[in-house]
Amino acid sequence: MPVGMLIGLSSLRGKKWLIAIVNTGMGLPPVLVGLVVALLLWRSGPLGFMGLLYSKTAMVIAQTIIALPLVTAFTIAGVQRIDPELIRYTVSLGATKWQLFKIVLREAKSTILVALMAGFGSIISEVGAVMMVGGNIKNDTMVMTTGIMSETRMGNFESALYLGAILLIISFAVNLCLTLIQQKQSA
């Protein structure tokens, strides 16, 4: 989000390129992210000494990489939709850089909440990357999506479906909260 704010507010020469790269990142295949992170964390890989492969930390790293471009791109879009005159005016009203940041964030609130929903949606439903870097270890790095896969492979369709239902309920609950916040202000 802060990255998106910075890019959205800045007037760098390479801004268009940067935005194009971030937008490409939105279509980043999670499996590819998983592969790259796994290779980096592999015991013989460059970051292997940290012993992070097949750990929760590794999964968080991979998920962050997947969600980052989504959240960033939506934030950029939200910030850019704000009237540049409003930004200049806010400065003349006596806002410091930090105060301007907060005001812009508030003005772009509804798009930024979409950014959070998109980011959340992309990672909660993700299988490939967490599987590759987490290893799907029961009671440790197994998450619901990978759990559904395991159960299905073992023929436990019933528990797989239950897991799926729970996953949907959680997802719905989170999105409901975010949507309520988003819709509240426009009332």
Added chain:
Amino acid sequence: MPDLNPAETIGLKSPLLSVRELAFAYQSKNSESGFSISVKELDIYPHNRLAIIGPNGAGKTTLLQLISLLLQPRQGIISFNGVGLITKKQVLDYHRATAFVPQKNILYNCSVRDNVALGLSLRKESPSDIDAKITEILKTLKIEHLANKSALKISGGEARRTMLARALVLKPKILFLDEPFSDLDEPIRRELIEDLLPLISQTGCATIFVTHNQDETYQLADRFMIMLKGSIVQQSNAHEVFANPATQEVAAFIGIKNIIPSKVIGFDKDIISISLETGKKEALKIVVSGSKPKSENVIVCIPPESIVISAPQSPEMHTSSRNVIPGIIKRIIPSRYFAWVEVDCGTILTASITHESILEMGLSPGRPVRLLIKSTAIKILPGA
């Protein structure tokens, strides 16, 4: 610039804001729409009320944004209270000591009250202080009933009032107003000006405002600055600008319709004889009172309201007018309070006459008339 006398700079008369050698250019991909602004010298003293007037596209808004530091000038020094504004801290302090009301409605996505409070909360004032100040200003500007309404759902006039409240509640040292009353219907505009004037004098701030509506300026300003094509062409009090426009362009802008290149043909005891260019063999001669012009080529300006139309058959001149010019009515163009009557006297002279007079005298295109012009009503500008 001559060196400033130190006694003067610390005296009471030191300017609140001073601008020197300001320059700015709009970069634009198609070079035609780019333009530049330059201002040599501009001083604003406490309680000044300066109007920057000029036609659309003269750069008035840009100039206002430059001196309020909404835009960064390319060159030049802007000093506030005698200190140049250079560091970020100085610029922030300057922004916090002044207030800008943009032409466009800029409202934040929150209630009217929160919009008005924003400047104060940016200055980290205590919530109870903010509350008291907001309640007062909302009442003065008659928008207290809107306090809890979303600012994005109010009318144009209410939005203006909200933005003025947001600026004035800060008790700024300088108030910048960019076309504050454009887009408002006449009664709403008048009401807003009536409410605003006492508030401005009460706040005691210097006011700089931009407009292309000259009627507004009389009520709001004590100093005029006329801007044409990115530079200031005349600066003085209101009466002076209208009595003695500095250039042909200023004269045209302030509505002096009859601007005619002419030649001085004689001078005798404060009376100048001038021949107006007519494009015909027979020149049109008039007399003007005033001191001898420097050059033979002059530009004659005759305000339309100082031309009197009389019927040609009326008994021989019981008039004090030195100039009696025969002509034929070419066109009558009605406007709100009066009509423009264009009379062909060799060159076209336009007079403004009330609708009643036109009916009474039975004026219509093609009719011969006589124009009476007092020699003191004619202004002479140096010609090219």
